[in-house]
Structures are given as structure tokens and as C-alpha cells.
Amino acid sequence: MGEEKKGQSIEEKQYTVRFNADTKSHLHVKDTDICLTSCPDKICTIFCPAEIYKWEDIRMHIGYEGCHECGSCRIGCPHENIDWVYPKGGHGIIFRLG
Amino acid sequence: MAERFDCIVVGAGPAGISCAFELAKGGASVLLLERGEYPGSKNVMGGVLYRKMMEDVIPGFYKEAPLERPIVEQRFMMMDKESAVTFGYKGMEWGQEPYNNFTVLRAKFDQWFASKAVEQGAILVNETVVTQCIVEEGRVVGVRTDRPDGDIYADVVVLADGVNSLLAKSLGFHKEYRPDEVALATMEVLKLDKKTIEERFNLEPNQGCTIELFGDATKGILGTGFLYTNKDTLSIGVGTLLSGLIKHKIKPYELLEYVKNHPMIRPYLHGSDQQEYLAHLIPEGGYKSMGRVVGNGVIVVGDAAQLVNAIHREGSNLAMTSGRIAAETILLAMEAEDFSEALLDRYRVKLMESFVGQDMKKYKDSTHHFDKFPQYFDQYIPMMNRAASQMFTVDGSSKWEKQKKIWKEVGTAREKIKIARDAYRAWRVMK
Numbered sequence: 001m002g003e004e005k006k007g008q009s010i011e012e013k014q015y016t017v018r019f020n021a022d023t024k025s026h027l028h029v030k031d032t033d034i035c036l037t038s039c040p041d042k043i044c045t046i047f048c049p050a051e052i053y054k055w056e057d058i059r060m061h062i063g064y065e066g067c068h069e070c071g072s073c074r075i076g077c078p079h080e081n082i083d084w085v086y087p088k089g090g091h092g093i094i095f096r097l098g
Numbered sequence: 099m100a101e102r103f104d105c106i107v108v109g110a111g112p113a114g115i116s117c118a119f120e121l122a123k124g125g126a127s128v129l130l131l132e133r134g135e136y137p138g139s140k141n142v143m144g145g146v147l148y149r150k151m152m153e154d155v156i157p158g159f160y161k162e163a164p165l166e167r168p169i170v171e172q173r174f175m176m177m178d179k180e181s182a183v184t185f186g187y188k189g190m191e192w193g194q195e196p197y198n199n200f201t202v203l204r205a206k207f208d209q210w211f212a213s214k215a216v217e218q219g220a221i222l223v224n225e226t227v228v229t230q231c232i233v234e235e236g237r238v239v240g241v242r243t244d245r246p247d248g249d250i251y252a253d254v255v256v257l258a259d260g261v262n263s264l265l266a267k268s269l270g271f272h273k274e275y276r277p278d279e280v281a282l283a284t285m286e287v288l289k290l291d292k293k294t295i296e297e298r299f300n301l302e303p304n305q306g307c308t309i310e311l312f313g314d315a316t317k318g319i320l321g322t323g324f325l326y327t328n329k330d331t332l333s334i335g336v337g338t339l340l341s342g343l344i345k346h347k348i349k350p351y352e353l354l355e356y357v358k359n360h361p362m363i364r365p366y367l368h369g370s371d372q373q374e375y376l377a378h379l380i381p382e383g384g385y386k387s388m389g390r391v392v393g394n395g396v397i398v399v400g401d402a403a404q405l406v407n408a409i410h411r412e413g414s415n416l417a418m419t420s421g422r423i424a425a426e427t428i429l430l431a432m433e434a435e436d437f438s439e440a441l442l443d444r445y446r447v448k449l450m451e452s453f454v455g456q457d458m459k460k461y462k463d464s465t466h467h468f469d470k471f472p473q474y475f476d477q478y479i480p481m482m483n484r485a486a487s488q489m490f491t492v493d494g495s496s497k498w499e500k501q502k503k504i505w506k507e508v509g510t511a512r513e514k515i516k517i518a519r520d521a522y523r524a525w526r527v528m529k
Binding site: 008010012013014016017020041043046047049050051068069070071072074075076080084085086087088089090092093094095096097098 | 142285343374379
């Protein structure tokens with residue numbers, strides 16, 4: 001069968017979405033030591049639907065510009081270590097369809 | 099330069115817009131605040147809008163609203179890895195007035211719905227985040243926004259700020275949700291021409307079909323998938339409890355790809371083009387996760403009040419009804435000039451008497467039950483598939499032999515008792 005592999009990666013999916021990113025992040029790790037020392041799974045890097053959480057050797061990088069503002073990270077972080085607010089009015093994700 | 103309104107509604111989704119519409123229609127001055135660029139720009143749902151509750155707000159809305167397709171068929175697929183047992187209902191009565199439900203694309207629909215509230219006199223202000231409720235002497239008297247000079251005052255504030263409802267939480271109305279109280283849904287809108295959709299789903303023009311997916315669609319985790327027909331797009335999605343994704347360490351978009359490439363689903367999507375990818379949380383804790391919904395000068399509606407019937411994939415209709423009842427209560431409060439919790443509590447009483455409260459109560463144990471006992475999804479659905487395959491495969495053995503084989507496959511006597519017990523338990527939490 002002719003395989004259609006279009007749009008299967010998260011990068012390709014994110015490319016279909018319109019964002020108006022603020023200059024500042026609306027998401028912050030409260031205590032960076034917790035990610036480094038007490039969180040071996042770093043499960044936010046798995047369940048975030050936009051894969052905006054990326055572990056970079058010693059720190060969590062948050063690509064807030066691609067956030068869907070779903071709230072999963074705030075609820076799913078086992079250490080309640082994510083400070084989560086909405087982006088400034090008019091900023092962030094802008095759905096055109098769904 | 100403090101501004102003042104009779105009522106401020108926070109959030110322009112189905113609950114907030116319904117509330118603002120009814121309040122404005124009743125003569126109240128209403129400010130409807132939306133944090134997105136336009137109403138709908140932050141809003142996501144699979145796509146089924148129920149006619150009845152929408153008509154309770156705007157009779158005959160379907161004559162002018164931007165709808166996709168009226169649904170004439172609802173199918174349910176119990177999926178295993180390479181098979182599915184499918185059942186459903188199709189009826190022509192759903193294809194004509196007054197209709198049962200419609201698929202919609204929320205960014206389009208919510209904009210239209212909000213414009214109708216504005217026609218009634220509500221003032222809509224977009225691109226405005228409410229950062230907190232202003233509380234004075236134990237009552238909510240207004241909201242603080244992220245605009246300069248952003249304090250606005252009102253007799254009543256309606257929190258329609260969706261599943262995350264940071265505002266209700268900050269008032270202490272509910273605790274932070276647990277990962278087993280919310281479902282994370284991801285979906286995609288896929289472009290496909292009208293004619294192909296109609297041929298593939300066995301539809302006439304202006305007819306639609308919904309397919310709910312159970313079992314292997316979520317790799318046996320508690321949740322469901324869905325495939326809905328729009329005018330010239332399909333919406334495909336999958337949602338599971340956040341706790342399930344965490345436990346099984348599954349990436350939500352990989353699960354979505356898994357569903358899209360499932361042999362039972364892939365042929366429907368063939369040749370379609372990705373238009374938009376969306377993620378959203380659904381409050382699925384049910385009745386037991388509901389927090390307080392009224393306080394002095396404040397009412398909580400829709401997803402913010404956890405009003406979702408996960409078993410029947412209903413949410414927008416509960417939201418609209420809650421918004422409408424909230425508005426009725428507020429108009430009453432304005433007449434009485436009493437915005438105390440005692441008076442506004444009539445909203446809670448009426449809501450719980452309505453189908454919203456009744457259905458929330460009916461399924462109060464269901465999410466928890468199916469989460470606690472995963473065998474319904476990861477064992478019984480595959481078993482159902484094997485039985486169907488056995489029964490319908492013609493291989494020369496008699497039907498009695500086949501029945502015997504199926505019965506044997508179900509397991510030992512002890513396992514059969516366990517299944518009977520699970521069936522009884524499922525009936526108990528659903529009845």
C-alpha cells in the first residue's frame with residue numbers, strides 16, 4: 001500500500017498550528033533542582049502534547065512558543081513543579097478550525 | 099476609571115456565550131471577556147454540538163449557524179489490533195428538522211455564537227486575560243485583567259474559563275485536579291473533498307456520521323477515539339486519562355498516529371491532508387470531582403464546573419444549559435438586588451435538578467470504575483473480537499462446535515465468574 005507518512009512527527013503537526021508567541025514565557029519550572037535531582041522519569045517530556053518540554057543535560061528547556069495551553073503539565077508534574085498561567089491576552093495558540 | 103457592569107462573564111465558550119446571551123436578552127449589562135484573539139481561538143472539542151440545548155438559547159439556530167453536517171449515523175467500534183466489532187444506529191429522522199446533533203468546527207461556531215450575544219447587547223472584549231477575581235469582604239466584586247487599568251466591577255462574575263479554571267481554584271472552589279480526573283485529547287482536522295467523504299461514509303450530501311472508537315484505539319488505556327465527518331474535512335482524535343499516559347509512558351501524538359494508521363481507520367483517511375493539530379484537556383472526574391459552583395457574587399459554569407458526561411461524550415450541551423440557568427438565576431438576583439451565595443445557590447439547585455445534574459449523578463462512579471478495572475478495555479474487547487471472528491469464519495466446523503470453542507476461550511470457571519461479576523459491576527455504575 002502507498003504509505004502516507006505526512007504529518008506524523010510532532011514537528012510536522014505543530015507546523016499546522018498558528019501561534020502568536022509572547023516575548024516572555026508563561027510557563028516556568030518552580031525549582032530547577034527538583035528536575036535535576038528528584039525526577040528521573042521527566043514525564044512531562046513524554047505527555048506534553050506539543051513536546052515543548054525538553055531535557056537538556058542539566059536543565060529543562062521549555063519551548064513555550066508552541067504550547068497548546070492545555071494544562072496537562074501543571075496537573076501531571078509529579079512534583080507540582082510547574083508554574084502555569086495563560087499567555088498574555090491575544091497571545092499564544094490561535095486555533096483556526098477545531 | 100473603574101468600569102462597572104451588572105455582570106462579567108469570563109470566557110467565550112458555549113457556557114459563557116449562552117450565559118452572556120441570556121443576560122443581555124434579559125436586559126442586563128454584560129461584559130464578555132475572552133483571552134483569545136477571537137472566541138473559539140482557544141477552544142477545542144471533537145465536534146458534536148447538540149441541537150436541543152443550543153435551541154434552548156437560540157431557536158432555529160441551524161438555519162444560519164456555521165455548522166458542518168447533521169449527524170444521521172452514530173457508530174461504535176470495539177477495536178482489537180487488526181479487527182473491530184462495530185455497531186451503530188442510522189436514522190433518517192436525524193437528517194431533517196429538528197435534527198439531533200451536528201458536527202461543528204469550534205473556531206467558526208464560537209465566533210458566530212458570540213456575535214449573536216453581541217447582537218443582544220453583550221459587550222465582547224477579546225485578547226483579555228482575567229488574572230484574578232477581585233474579592234472584597236468575602237464577596238467577588240469584579241475582575242482584574244491583564245490590560246492597563248484592568249480592574250472591572252460587577253454585581254456578579256460568571257466563571258466560564260474552561261477546564262483549567264484557575265479562577266475557581268484561586269477562590270478555593272476546587273483543589274488542583276489529579277491526573278486521573280482529566281483526559282488529554284489530541285485531534286487533527288484533515289482535509290478531504292466532500293464527495294469522497296460521502297462515498298466513504300455512506301452519506302448523502304448534508305449528512306454526517308460519527309464513529310466512536312474503543313479498545314485498541316487507546317491501546318487499552320481508559321479513553322476513546324473518534325472520527326467525525328465535517329463538510330470537507332474529517333476530525334480524528336483520541337483522548338485518554340492523563341494518568342494513563344503517565345502510567346504507560348505514551349506520547350499523546352504517537353497514540354494519535356497509531357489510531358490514524360490502525361487498519362480499521364486508515365482507509366477512511368486515505369489521501370487526506372493535515373489542516374490543524376489540536377490538544378485540550380477534558381474534565382472527566384465527574385460528579386465527585388465537582389467543586390463549589392456558587393459563592394457570594396460568583397457562579398461557575400461549563401467545563402470550569404467539571405460539567406462533562408464522559409460516557410456519552412457530552413459537554414457543550416451541559417455547558418450551554420449551565421450558562422442559561424446561571425443567567426436566569428442572575429436576572430432573578432438583579433430583581434431581588436441580592437447577589438449573595440444564598441440566592442445564587444438557586445443556580446446550583448436548578449442545575450442539579452436538570453438533566454445536567456441528573457446525568458452527572460448517574461455516572462458518578464463510572465470513570466473511576468473503568469480506570470480501576472482496565473480489563474473492560476484491554477481484555478473484554480479483544481475477547482469480543484475473537485468470538486465474532488470465530489463465529490463468522492466458515493471453516494467446516496459446526497456452529498455448536500464454534501460456540502463451545504468460544505465458551506472455552508473465555509477461560510476457566512473462575513474467570514467466567516470474574517467476567518460475570520465485572521458485567522454486573524459495569525451495569526451498577528452505568529444504571
